[in-house]
Amino acid sequence: MKFGIFFEISVPRPWHHGVEKQVYDNCMEQVMLADELGFDHVWAVEHHFLEEYSHCSAPEIFLTACAAKTKRIRIGHGIVVCVPQFNPPVKIAERTATMDIISGGRLDVGTGRSATWTELGGFNVNPDETKKTWDEIVHCLPDMWTQERYGYQGRSWSMPVRTILPKPYQKPHPPLWVAVTSPGTEIDAAERGMGSLGLTFGTIKEQEIKVANYHKIIRNCEPVGKFVNEQISTVNFLYCHEDSEKAVKTGRRLFGTFNFLASQLLAAREAYPSKSYPSLGLLPSLRREASGPGDASGVPEGIAIGDPERVLQACKRWESAGVDRINFLLNAIETVPQEEVLQSLRTFAKYVMPHFQGEQHAAAAGGR
Amino acid sequence: MPPRFGKLDSKAWGDKYAREIHGFHTEPMELKKAHILNLNHEIDDDLADFLTPKAMHPSIPAYATVTVVSAPESPMGPFVYGEVKVACRAGVRPRDFVLRSFCNNPEAARELSQRWGYPMTVGDAKMIVRHDRIQGKVTLEGLVILEMEMFDRDFLSGNDIQYIANMHLARNTEDGVLTLVQIDPDYVFHRAERGRPILHVLDNAAWGDSEGHLKLRNPISMSYAIADIELPAIRYVTDPERDAFRGTTKVAKAA
Numbered sequence: 001m002k003f004g005i006f007f008e009i010s011v012p013r014p015w016h017h018g019v020e021k022q023v024y025d026n027c028m029e030q031v032m033l034a035d036e037l038g039f040d041h042v043w044a045v046e047h048h049f050l051e052e053y054s055h056c057s058a059p060e061i062f063l064t065a066c067a068a069k070t071k072r073i074r075i076g077h078g079i080v081v082c083v084p085q086f087n088p089p090v091k092i093a094e095r096t097a098t099m100d101i102i103s104g105g106r107l108d109v110g111t112g113r114s115a116t117w118t119e120l121g122g123f124n125v126n127p128d129e130t131k132k133t134w135d136e137i138v139h140c141l142p143d144m145w146t147q148e149r150y151g152y153q154g155r156s157w158s159m160p161v162r163t164i165l166p167k168p169y170q171k172p173h174p175p176l177w178v179a180v181t182s183p184g185t186e187i188d189a190a191e192r193g194m195g196s197l198g199l200t201f202g203t204i205k206e207q208e209i210k211v212a213n214y215h216k217i218i219r220n221c222e223p224v225g226k227f228v229n230e231q232i233s234t235v236n237f238l239y240c241h242e243d244s245e246k247a248v249k250t251g252r253r254l255f256g257t258f259n260f261l262a263s264q265l266l267a268a269r270e271a272y273p274s275k276s277y278p279s280l281g282l283l284p285s286l287r288r289e290a291s292g293p294g295d296a297s298g299v300p301e302g303i304a305i306g307d308p309e310r311v312l313q314a315c316k317r318w319e320s321a322g323v324d325r326i327n328f329l330l331n332a333i334e335t336v337p338q339e340e341v342l343q344s345l346r347t348f349a350k351y352v353m354p355h356f357q358g359e360q361h362a363a364a365a366g367g368r
Numbered sequence: 369m370p371p372r373f374g375k376l377d378s379k380a381w382g383d384k385y386a387r388e389i390h391g392f393h394t395e396p397m398e399l400k401k402a403h404i405l406n407l408n409h410e411i412d413d414d415l416a417d418f419l420t421p422k423a424m425h426p427s428i429p430a431y432a433t434v435t436v437v438s439a440p441e442s443p444m445g446p447f448v449y450g451e452v453k454v455a456c457r458a459g460v461r462p463r464d465f466v467l468r469s470f471c472n473n474p475e476a477a478r479e480l481s482q483r484w485g486y487p488m489t490v491g492d493a494k495m496i497v498r499h500d501r502i503q504g505k506v507t508l509e510g511l512v513i514l515e516m517e518m519f520d521r522d523f524l525s526g527n528d529i530q531y532i533a534n535m536h537l538a539r540n541t542e543d544g545v546l547t548l549v550q551i552d553p554d555y556v557f558h559r560a561e562r563g564r565p566i567l568h569v570l571d572n573a574a575w576g577d578s579e580g581h582l583k584l585r586n587p588i589s590m591s592y593a594i595a596d597i598e599l600p601a602i603r604y605v606t607d608p609e610r611d612a613f614r615g616t617t618k619v620a621k622a623a
Contacts, residue, residue, distance in 0.1 A: 013371075051428055052371075118428055121410065121586060260371070263460035266427050270462060271408050272589040273529045273562050 001319045001356045003348075004041030004076065004327040005034050006235055009056035010261060012333035020055055026338045028065065030330060033342055035070035037349035042066055043076030043110065043327050048086070049122045052333055053261040060095050067103035075103045076327075078110015078197060079179040082137040083130050084157045085123040086114070089137045093144035093164050100168040107170070110197045111138050112179035117271040127274045132156065138176065138192065142225040145173040172226035177233070180210075182278055186232075190214045193223030198234040204302050204321050207234070211322035231324045236304045236314075238328035239336065240348040244307040248297045250336055251305030258332035304328065308351035315352060374420025374456065376465075378608035382537050382546040385468055385576050387481035387488060389538040389549060392602045392619045394483040399439040399597040401558060403495055405504040406531070407434040407516050407565050407590045408455075412583035416454055419581050421465060421537070421548060421608040423615055424456035431455045432582055433464055433532065434516060434570065436504030438495040439476075439597070447473035448493040449480075450506035450514050452575045454582070455532060458612035463550065464532045467576045470506050470513075484599055485538030485549035502563070502592050513574035518563035518590040526557020529591055537608060548606040556596040565590035 011023045031042050044063050047054035056062065063075050077099060080092055100107040113130035114120055120127050133156040144150050144164045151161030168174055177195035180186045189196040196214055198207075211232055218230050237258070239251035269277040297306065302318060304311045304326070318326055330341050409432050416430035436450045449471035453464035470491030471477040480486040492507040502521070506514040533552035540547055565587045572580055607615035 049429075117588065121429070121588065260460055263462075264371070264425055264428050264457050266429060266431065266455075269528075270530055270532070271431065273524055273560070273591045275524060275528055278527070 001315065001323070002040040002325045003353065003356075004039055004043060004074075004233075004325060005030060005345075006327035006329050007042070007044045007056060007062075008047065008054040008329065008332075009044065009062070010053050010258075010331075010333045011055045013052060023055070023334060024062065026331075026334070026341070027062070028069065029338070030341060030345065031066045031073070032069055033345055035073040037345060038353060039073060039345075039349075041074045041076045041108065041325065041327060043078055046079060046081050046086075048119045050116065050118060050265055053265060060099060064099055064102055067099065067106060072106075074106045074108055075099060076108045076110060078108070078177060079112030080109060081114050081119075082111045082134040083113055083123070083125055084133060084137075085125050086119075089140055089157055090144065090159060090164060092137070093141055094166070096174065097145060097166045097168045100170055100174050101166060103169075105169040107168070107174040108177060108195075109141075109174050110177040110179055111194075115181060115268055115277065117266040117268050120268055121271075127268045127272045128276050129156065131276050138178075138194070139224050141176070142173055146226060175229040175231075176225050177229065184278075186210045186214045187217055190217035191221055193218060193221040193225060193228035193230075195229040195231040195233065198232065198323075204317055207318070207321045207323065215322070232322060233325035233327060234318060234323050235327050235329065236302070236318075238304045238311070238330055238344060238348060240304065240306070240308055240311045240344045240352065241340075242307055242347065244297070244310065247306045247310075248299055250340065251303070252298060253335055254332055255303065255305070257335045258329065261332060308347060311348065312352045312355055315356070319356070372417065372425055373611070374422050374424050374426065375417045376419055376421045376608075378421050378537060378546060381576070382539060382608075385487045386537045386539050386546060387485065388541045389485040389536075389547075390482045391540065391542050392549070392605060394601060396601055397443065397483075397599045399437075399599070400441045401594055402440070402597045403438040403497065404531075404593045404595060404597075405436045405495055405502055405516070405518065405590070406592075407518075407567060408432075408588040409434065409565070409567060410585040410588060411454070412581075412585060415581040415583050418579070419454045419465070419467065419577065420456050421535070423548060423606050423608050423610055423612045424458050424463065424465065424535070427455045427457060427462065431588060432584075434504075434514065434567070436493060436495050436506070436514075436516075437597075442476060444473060444476040444479055447471055447476035448495055449476070449488065450491075450493040450504060451486075452514070452570070452582070453534065456535070458535065458550075458606060458616065462532045463535045465535045465537075465548075467582075468574075470508060481538070484551050484602065485536035485547075487536055487538070508574055511571070511574070512569050513571035515569040516565065516567045516590070518561075518565060518592055520564045521561045521592070522563060524560040524562050524591070526555070526560045526593065526595065528562075529557070529560050529593055531555065535606070546608060548608050549602055550604040550606065551599065552603065553600060554598040555593075557593055558596070559594040561592045563590050563592065
């Protein structure tokens with residue numbers, strides 16, 4: 001089991017001068033501490049127009065700064081929206097290669113297609129098309145990274161032969177992941193030999209079924225990349241404190257605030273009936289789980305909120321379900337003071353992480 | 369920092385448009401094979417706040433839903449109604465605040481108002497289903513106040529459509545208090561389609577928006593469905609002036 005941190009970069013109103021800088025500075029401080037403490041990954045989303053919820057529209061810039069200020073933590077650029085109106089495919093190949101160089105080969109690339117009308121409508125994207133364009137682009141990316149000259153005639157985009165530069169530092173290329181929110185997307189990931197970057201919890205039981213499916217299907221995959229990235233990652237909240245009562249009170253405030261912010265957005269499915277969006281995406285699932293059954297503390301099962309023992313048990317449950325990595329959301333519109341966020345990371349690293357060091361889950365080794 | 373809340377003056381709005389509801393304990397009613405034409409349209413964000421009750425939050429971005437329902441079978445006989453709604457959030461739940469409804473059957477209008485709080489007035493509502501388009505239209509005193517059409521009909525599954533529960537501002541005859549009544553119907557779909565929306569006419573003033581706060585921006589989508597609709601027992605009511613997290617009261621258990 002490996003642990004990472006995951007940023008939406010949410011910014012509270014009122015948006016007075018300096019508030020966004022303060023939030024970005026806080027996030028950077030968290031990344032630097034996570035690097036020192038031995039966390040494995042930092043991921044930052046790509047979102048547009050999602051007021052308060054996420055002011056992370058240029059994650060490649062934030063993550064490049066992270067790479068420059070850290071030594072060993074891997075840099076998760078994800079998800080990159082693989083829809084040409086958001087990101088021309090060549091630009092995705094160019095900027096990820098540059099990030100890989102600057103980070104010294106520490107880049108992972110998460111791919112997806114956006115799940116809100118707020119964003120899709122903002123870029124005039126037809127929601128019926130996004131799954132197809134995502135599929136087309138993830139099949140192109142490895143060739144753009146590895147072929148000296150590249151040209152393409154496709155359905156959603158085309159280009160004449162050119163030399164796409166620079167090339168990634170990692171050889172053959174950085175690991176590729178798929179954001180898994182809609183039901184069945186873990187199958188898409190497995191069929192393409194890509195890592196499953198879970199952005200919803202589901203119940204632990206549901207997760208076990210998904211994990212089994214994923215590992216079964218990936219054995220016969222047709223990888224889009226030059227290697228198979230057989231790994232399963234999920235997302236969770238983290239607030240860890242020795243005082244259980246304090247941990248639960250603060251942690252519940254964290255996930256309550258996050259869920260409230262998420263629910264104000266307009267999911268693609270709510271506004272635009274389409275077979276392409278069978279679920280509401282990340283946000284409702286997070287809501288559902290975060291308000292689902294839990295123990296006497298009121299914290300839902302599997303949520304990493306509580307004293308170190310409770311957080312340890314939650315992580316062990318995910319590990320036993322076959323999850324290789326957990327990425328933690330640490331804050332929402334600064335509802336947790338920065339010093340407490342940092343202390344929570346330290347507490348987790350001191351009391352929980354040692355229980356997983358040296359363990360090597362079969363799939364956690366990554367590529368094959 | 370408190371989140372954005374609506375700014376609607378519920379008392380002034382209620383004095384003009386709210387209907388009387390006869391208590392909150394009503395039996396469910398089924399509308400077999402009802403036709404539902406539904407348009408989602410982005411509207412101006414800041415202005416939409418003035419059409420959102422203070423208990424609720426605007427969606428991001430703000431949008432309006434315009435619906436025409438044709439019910440061929442009901443205990444009150446066949447009827448057609450049209451309504452204009454502003455999408456909101458009651459805490460974390462998506463809800464449509466209904467501005468006004470117009471129904472072509474006076475008995476149905478009375479039943480829907482008295483039992484579920486629909487802000488309903490008698491008017492001439494129609495749905496016309498053609499092979500090339502589906503049209504919804506509402507006329508009041510000879511003036512067209514709503515006209516919309518769906519072209520390029522394309523089949524979906526009923527699972528692809530998500531309707532949002534209504535919130536009706538109604539005055540309870542038992543205590544005289546203005547309340548937001550939540551109506552969350554169940555749907556069993558027989559047919560579902562999506563098409564290209566065209567909104568020809570939306571007369572703001574006729575729908576209660578004489579100050580022009582419902583300012584249309586980008587069209588989003590239009591759908592048409594045939595479904596059995598069950599109007600359920602009322603489960604929740606909300607104080608229009610209090611944050612829905614704190615101001616919502618449970619009336620009945622879910623069936």
